[in-house]
Structures are given as C-alpha cells and as structure tokens.
Amino acid sequence: MSLTATLIAQSIVTAAAPNADALPGTAWNCSYNDAEGNAFYLEGDFPEAPKGWDPNTGLPTKIAGNGKEMFLGNKEVNAFESRKDIRTYAVSFLHGDGSRYNLIFDFVKDSHGLSTVTHYVPSADGRGKLHAYATGYCNSNFHALGKGKIIK
Numbered sequence: 001m002s003l004t005a006t007l008i009a010q011s012i013v014t015a016a017a018p019n020a021d022a023l024p025g026t027a028w029n030c031s032y033n034d035a036e037g038n039a040f041y042l043e044g045d046f047p048e049a050p051k052g053w054d055p056n057t058g059l060p061t062k063i064a065g066n067g068k069e070m071f072l073g074n075k076e077v078n079a080f081e082s083r084k085d086i087r088t089y090a091v092s093f094l095h096g097d098g099s100r101y102n103l104i105f106d107f108v109k110d111s112h113g114l115s116t117v118t119h120y121v122p123s124a125d126g127r128g129k130l131h132a133y134a135t136g137y138c139n140s141n142f143h144a145l146g147k148g149k150i151i152k
Contacts, residue, residue, distance in 0.1 A: 023049040023082040025143045026089070026107055030115045030136035032067070040067040042103075042136070046077050046089055048145065055079070063091070070095055071103075085109045087142065098122055101133065107140035114138060 029043035042065035049059055058076025065072060070093075081088040091103040100120040107113035115136035122128040 022051045022145055023053070023079050024145045024147070026087050027141040027143065028105065028107060028113075028138055029065075030105070030113075030138040032115070032117065032134040032136040034117075034134040035132060040134075041065045042067050042071055046079065046105075048143065049079050049082075061091070070101065087140070105138065107138060107142070109140075109142050112137055113140055 025046050025048040027045045029041060031039065031041045033039050042063050044061055044063045046061055047059050049055075053059070055078070058078050060074065061077045062074055063072055075091050075093060078090045078092075079087070080090060085108065087105075087107045089105040089107075091105075092100060094100050099122065102118045102120070103115060104118075105113065105115045115138050117133040117136070119131045119133040120128055121131065
C-alpha cells in the first residue's frame, strides 16, 4: 500500500458521532454461572444517555450483587444499541493484576436476555489469552425516556 493510500485510509476512520437522540436507560438483574460452576448474580440500573452524549464515553453506573468484589461498585457502561425491542450494553474494566474483564449485556424487551463475561489476561510475549468467565440469564426493565436514572 502506498503512503498516499495509507494516509487516505487513515483519514476515513472517524469517531462515532454524538447521539442524535437521548437513549433510554435499563434496570436489570442477571444470574450467572462461571466456568468453575459457581453461581452469582449482578444487578443495576444503566442510566439514560442524553442527546449529544459521546458514545465512546462511558456512563457512570453502579453494580450490586453477590459476585466477586471486582464486579461490584462504580463502573462505566457503554450503550451500544438502544431500540424499542433490544438494548446492548458493555462494561469493561481493568483488574489490579493488569487483566481486563468485559461484561456484555443483550437485553430483549418483555423477554429474557443474556450476558457474557470474558477475562483477557495479557502475557509477556504479547499474545494474551481471552477466557470465557461466565454466562448470565437476565431480566430487564426498559425505561421510557426521562423515567430512569438520568445523567446530565
């Protein structure tokens, strides 16, 4: 690839535009089973993203439950999709050992949803490993705009 083509290709990549509309929030709870057969639950209330919110910026949220302490407390959530019938969110954070946990939530209105937890462990040779940590069965309550937690 020529230098000109490389520069043009790089200039085409742009960040996602701010939300054209506000994205409603979602209250949720998930029952998980981890890869070792242990059961735990997590719950929270993902906030509404106001109109103009940068989708690359996480929204503050708090997760409760009886899971390991690293999953609980103040986190940031990204809203990837918020339609009338489906909502997709992600919570990703670094653990103290340098590894990363990713929680993906796929909620379906008036039905059950799924959540997956993966654990990325970096290695000295640069070839880290991604592990399936847990899978959850979820319930959710889709808030209408202005009815859930609102971030200003």
